[in-house]
Structures are given as C-alpha cells and as structure tokens.
Amino acid sequence: MKIKNSFLSSSIIYVFGSFLTSGLAFITTPIFTRLLTPEDYGITSVFATWVSVFTIFVGVQTSSTIATAHIHFKKEEFNQYLSSILFLSTVSFAIVGLICFVFKYQIASLLNLSIGLLIVLILQSFLGYVQQFYNTYLIQTKKPLQSLILSVSYSFLTIGLSLLLIFKMDTDRYYGKILGNAIIACLFGLCLYFVIMAKGKKLISLRYWKYCLPLGLPIILHLLSGLVLGQSDRVMLQSMSGNYEAGIYSFAYTIASVLSLLWSATNNAWVPWYFDNTKAQNTKGINQLAKKYILLFSLGTCAIMLMTPEVMKILGPEEYWSAGRVIAMVVFGIYFNFLYTFAVNYEFYCQNTRWIAVGSICAAAVNVGLNLLLIPQFGGVGAAIATLISYFALFVFHNIIAIRLGGFNISKRLYIYGIGIVILGFFLISIFFNYFILRIIIFILMLFYMFYYKCRK
Numbered sequence: 001m002k003i004k005n006s007f008l009s010s011s012i013i014y015v016f017g018s019f020l021t022s023g024l025a026f027i028t029t030p031i032f033t034r035l036l037t038p039e040d041y042g043i044t045s046v047f048a049t050w051v052s053v054f055t056i057f058v059g060v061q062t063s064s065t066i067a068t069a070h071i072h073f074k075k076e077e078f079n080q081y082l083s084s085i086l087f088l089s090t091v092s093f094a095i096v097g098l099i100c101f102v103f104k105y106q107i108a109s110l111l112n113l114s115i116g117l118l119i120v121l122i123l124q125s126f127l128g129y130v131q132q133f134y135n136t137y138l139i140q141t142k143k144p145l146q147s148l149i150l151s152v153s154y155s156f157l158t159i160g161l162s163l164l165l166i167f168k169m170d171t172d173r174y175y176g177k178i179l180g181n182a183i184i185a186c187l188f189g190l191c192l193y194f195v196i197m198a199k200g201k202k203l204i205s206l207r208y209w210k211y212c213l214p215l216g217l218p219i220i221l222h223l224l225s226g227l228v229l230g231q232s233d234r235v236m237l238q239s240m241s242g243n244y245e246a247g248i249y250s251f252a253y254t255i256a257s258v259l260s261l262l263w264s265a266t267n268n269a270w271v272p273w274y275f276d277n278t279k280a281q282n283t284k285g286i287n288q289l290a291k292k293y294i295l296l297f298s299l300g301t302c303a304i305m306l307m308t309p310e311v312m313k314i315l316g317p318e319e320y321w322s323a324g325r326v327i328a329m330v331v332f333g334i335y336f337n338f339l340y341t342f343a344v345n346y347e348f349y350c351q352n353t354r355w356i357a358v359g360s361i362c363a364a365a366v367n368v369g370l371n372l373l374l375i376p377q378f379g380g381v382g383a384a385i386a387t388l389i390s391y392f393a394l395f396v397f398h399n400i401i402a403i404r405l406g407g408f409n410i411s412k413r414l415y416i417y418g419i420g421i422v423i424l425g426f427f428l429i430s431i432f433f434n435y436f437i438l439r440i441i442i443f444i445l446m447l448f449y450m451f452y453y454k455c456r457k
Contacts, residue, residue: 035166040174047121047178050111053227054125055132058096059089061219063133065212068351070140071275083200084208085216086133086193093126117178124182127189134192139268147268150188158184215348218357225360229367229390233383236371241379249380252323255311256330259304263338266297271345278349283409290342291414298418299446301335302425306439306446326384328429333388335422340395342410343402355401363394 036044062085069081100107100122108118131154138147162180166173197203237245270293277286308327347356367390374382399415402408432438 031163035163036173036177040172040177043174044177047113047117047174048181050113050121051125051128053224054096054121055129056220056223058093058122058125059129059133060092060213061216061223062086062089062212063129063136063216064219064348064353065215066133066136067140067271067275068215068348069211070272071279071349072351079200080202080205081200081208081211082137083197084202084205085212086130086196086200087203088209088212089126089129089133093122097122097126120178120182124185127193128185130189130193130196131185134196137196140272142272144269154184154188215351215353218353221357222353222360225357225364228364229360232364232368233371233375233387236368236375237380237383240375245379248323249326249383252312252326252380252384253330255308255323256304256327256334259301259331259334260337262300263297263334263341266293267338267341267345271348274345275349278346278409286409287411287414290410291417294339294414294418295421297338298335298421299449301331301338301422302428303443303446305331305422305425305429306443308429309433309439310436323380324433326380328426329381329384329388332422332426333384333391335418336388336391336395339415339418340391340398343395343398343408346402346408346410347398347405350405350407352405355398359394359397359401362397363390366390366393 065085066082070078073081100118104115104118108115111118111121113121131150135147135150138144138150158181160180161184162177165176165180167176169176202208233249237249273289274286305328308331309324312321312324312327344356347353367386370386370389371383374386376382378385399408399412402410428442429439432442
C-alpha cells in the first residue's frame with residue numbers, strides 16, 4: 001500500500017507540475033502575441049523548433065540511459081556514471097560546436113539565423129539538455145517535489161525575463177523572448193552541470209560510455225521519428241489541403257494534446273516504480289497497480305473526449321468548431337501512445353533500445369504513407385485517421401518485441417479492458433456530440449464510478 005501511495009502521490013505532483021508549467025505557457029501566449037509582431041513571433045517559434053532538434057543531437061541522448069543505470073548500478077557508482085556520461089555529452093557538444101563554428105555561415109544561412117543567434121542556439125541546446133538530464137535524474141531517484149520546484153521556477157523565470165527584455169526593446173523584439181529563454185536555460189544548465197560533476201567526480205570511463213552509447217544512440221532516431229510522426233500531418237495538410245485545414249487540425253491537436261501531458265506526467269511516476277518492482281520480480285503487484293492505472297487513464301481519456309465540444313468552444317471562435325469531429329480521433333490515437341509505453345518501458349529495462357528506434361521509424365513511415373493516401377480524400381479527418389492507425393501500429397509492434405524479449409510482465413487482458421472503455425467513449429461522443437446534457441450526465445456517472453472504484457479498492 002505504501003508503494004502504491006508513493007506512486008499516486010508522485011503522479012499527482014508530476015501532473016500538477018505539468019499542468020502548471022503548460023498553463024503558464026498557455027496564459028502568457030496572448031501576452032506575447034500582443035507584444036510581438038506576427039513576424040517576430042514566427043521567428044521565436046522557428047528558433048524554438050531548431051533548439052528542440054539540436055537538443056536531440058547535442059547530448060547524444062545520454063539522459064535516456066539514466067533509468068536503466070539507476071537499476072543496474074549502486075548509488076556511488078551511479079553518481080560516477082552520471083558525471084561520466086554527462087562529460088560524454090560535453091564531448092558531443094564540443095564536436096557539434098566545432099562543426100557549427102567551421103561552417104557557421106552555411107549553417108546560419110540554412111537555418112535562416114544570424115551568426116549571433118546560431119551561437120545562442122548551440123549554447124541553449126546543450127545547457128537546456130543539462131537541465132533535462134538533471135530532471136531525469138530527479139525523476140528516477142523519486143524526488144518529484146524537487147523536480148516540480150525546478151520546472152516551475154524555470155518557467156516563471158524564463159517568462160519574467162523574456163517580458164522584461166521585450167519591454168526594453170523598441171525593434172527586433174523577438175531577441176527579447178529568445179534571449180530570455182536562453183539566458184535562464186544557460187544559468188540553470190551551468191549550475192546543474194557543476195552539481196552533477198561534483199557528485200560523480202568522474203569524467204572519462206570507457207566502461208560507462210560503452211554501456212551508455214548503445215542505449216542512447218538509437219533514441220536519437222526514435223525522437224527524430226517522433227517529430228516526424230507528430231508534425232508531418234500538419235505540414236502535409238498545409239501542402240495538400242491549404243492553410244485552413246492545417247489550422248483546424250492544429251487546433252484539434254492542441255486540445256487533444258492535454259492527454260499527452262497527462263500521460264507524460266504519470267509515466268514519470270510509473271517508470272521508477274515499475275523498474276524497481278520488475279527487478280524485484282513483483283509481477284502480481286505490477287499488474288494490480290497497472291490495472292488501476294490503465295482503468296483510470298482510460299476513464300480520463302473518455303472524460304476528455306466527452307468534454308471536447310465545450311473546451312473547443314471556449315478556446316476558439318466559431319470558425320474553428322469544425323475541429324470537433326477530429327479531436328476525439330486524435331485523442332484515441334494518443335491513447336495508444338500511452339498504451340505502447342508499457343512495452344517500451346520494458347525494452348528500456350532490458351537495455352534493448354534499438355527496437356524502439358525501429359518502431360518509431362516504421363510508425364513515422366506508416367503515418368506519412370497514410371497521410372499521402374487519406375488527406376487528399378478526407379482532409380483533417382484523414383490526417384487524424386492516419387495518426388490513430390500509426391499509434392496503434394506502434395502499440396502492436398512494441399508489444400510483439402517485448403514478448404519476444406521474454407519476461408514481459410504486463411497482462412494483455414488489461415489492454416482489452418482499457419481499449420474497450422475508450423472505444424465506448426469514442427462512440428458516445430460520436431453519437432451525443434450535440435447533446436450537452438446527456439454528455440454531462442455520462443461524465444458525472446463516470447466520475448462516480450471512478451470514485452466508487454477507488455474507495456472499493
């Protein structure tokens with residue numbers, strides 16, 4: 001019971017932190033759009049995209065190995081491992097930085113950035129990665145409160161400094177938002193870098209590097225494929241159906257992404273608990289908690305589906321309301337993204353990440369192919385169908401791989417219960433989309449059931 005309560009309390013903290021930081025970004029978006037011209041806002045958005053791409057490469061994804069290392073190394077050796085692989089990321093950063101320095105004019109021209117912004121981009125990518133690295137360490141060592149403080153303080157400071165710099169600029173105000181984010185990321189990253197190094201006191205270890213690289217390098221392809229899987233539909237919609245269809249679909253995806261936020265937060269609490277209990281061979285306890293986890297998440301998914309018409313009308317004007325029929329389908333796709341991570345977590349535990357990359361590449365290819373086939377016929381609905389099928393394929397693929405690895409300890413019957421609940425929710429929203437009272441009644445009944453189930457167990 002104590003372990004389950006620990007999982008629940010950690011989940012609550014991570015969910016609260018995720019919604020608070022995302023809420024800050026959501027609330028301040030109208031402020032930034034009024035302070036920046038559309039051109040300036042576009043520059044900051046594109047710059048943020050390039051930071052995301054460079055961050056994937058610059059750290060060679062050493063942070064993705066922290067969870068498995070925490071299970072397989074003792075505490076003192078684990079700290080040495082952290083400092084050593086972070087130094088490996090530093091070596092990668094130096095190589096990337098050298099390449100960008102030698103070819104600075106060509107790269108700056110390719111990315112449509114000034115030389116100064118290119119330098120900021122490289123520094124922010126690495127030092128921002130250091131913060132992600134340290135946050136991963138906090139998650140795996142079960143320190144959710146410290147992770148919350150780190151994330152929230154970072155969000156407040158970046159927003160505050162960005163606004164301050166923007167107000168001090170008369171022209172080219174996009175520099176204010178970019179530098180506000182970059183300065184805080186660099187300050188946090190530098191401080192946390194020295195904290196990690198002081199704890200581990202080890203820089204070069206070929207043993208640790210040989211452990212890390214085979215696990216981390218495939219994750220680069222996994223994350224890049226994830227970008228394709230998450231972004232290709234909007235790009236292809238814009239190209240084949242025009243800006244209007246792309247805008248409607250993006251609006252639908254923004255609302256549906258609330259489920260991604262919920263999944264990411266709860267997965268942060270689940271992974272360290274799951275790894276510890278897998279190591280202890282507590283299969284019964286794992287499935288008991290997984291049953292509750294999947295059931296409650298499935299009910300939460302249904303609740304999001306049932307409330308989307310009202311959320312859609314609150315967040316967007318009437319010309320966006322045609323997104324309503326798309327939202328539930330995208331939510332369904334993201335639900336399979338939640339389910340497939342049970343198998344992926346086991347692959348991480350088994351220190352076998354190459355199939356994670358293969359699965360993501362295949363799913364991205366399926367998504368692009370289906371978009372080419374369905375978007376010309378069905379527009380945004382076609383893109384949503386492609387997303388749903390792609391995530392379902394990812395779910396099936398990784399469960400096959402996890403079973404082939406042997407010892408996969410999640411009962412497949414739990415998937416059937418969860419998928420059945422979400423299918424029911426999908427049909428209910430399709431039938432009662434325009435019947436607000438009926439959906440509210442169904443939503444209240446679901447809440448009562450969730451409360452009854454929690455009390456009974």
